[in-house]
Amino acid sequence: MIDIKQIYKTFNKGKPNQVNAVNGIDLHIETGEFVVIIGSNGSGKTTLLNLVAGSVIPTSGTVSIDGNDATDLADYRRSQWIARVFQNPLSGTASDLSILDNFRLAAIRTKPKGLSIGVNDHFKKDVKEKIATLGMGLEKKIDQPMGTLSGGQRQALTLLMSIMDSCQVLLLDEPTAALDPRSAEIVMKTANKLIKDFKLTAILITHNLKDAYNYGTRIIQMSEGAILKDIDTAKKTTLKQNDLFDWFG
């Protein structure tokens, strides 16, 4: 569960280039909700996600995650609850390491320093089984360096790795923007399945209105740092795909 109260973020405050990126947003997201955020360039979507992740600290307002006040917690302290997938498939994985070693690192992401997980047969089997659920045949390549895979393959694995170490919140910042349509579909379907299977609270930022229509339980449209529209599950069922295009008309 994510609870955001009266959050503001102003960059370069008091300077000629001041930007009010997020302007007094109140947002409550229940556990298991999958919120899709759309909006024009510069409307504050990524800043809002950064405020949840802790990579940006608010000018004022509060963020709490599962009842814990996270407002002043640095991003690495929030990683016990939050996993994040970015647009660039290269950012979530280590190219030179094998798929298996990447999963090993992911499994200890939030564990105390110095802890390591040996690549025993049980761990290997578990990783193979998880990867097989993608239906991409990558479970046969777990000793191959991550750098030899395509962007779509890496992004699908990044998603799986992001939830290896128990997390409750998944933040997806345009995860398919750099992918071809087929890879993008695999990544979106994988995300959707993981969010459902693990009852994750999820936020997806996308410019793909088809994805915004097809995925998620709620759609939010942002404009000028504020929430312009908030369409819940009930309202979403009556929404037509063209309505979304009309919002940008």
Ligand SMILES: Nc1ncnc2c1ncn2[C@@H]1O[C@H](COP(=O)(O)OP(=O)(O)OP(=O)(O)O)[C@@H](O)[C@H]1O
């Ligand atoms: N670190 C920063 N310093 C100064 N200004 C920033 C910073 N980060 C974002 N901004 C500004 O805040 C505003 C909102 O940016 P943000 O990236 O949140 O928008 P967005 O809706 O995610 O846009 P896009 O769809 O283009 O990714 C923009 O005017 C942007 O230039």
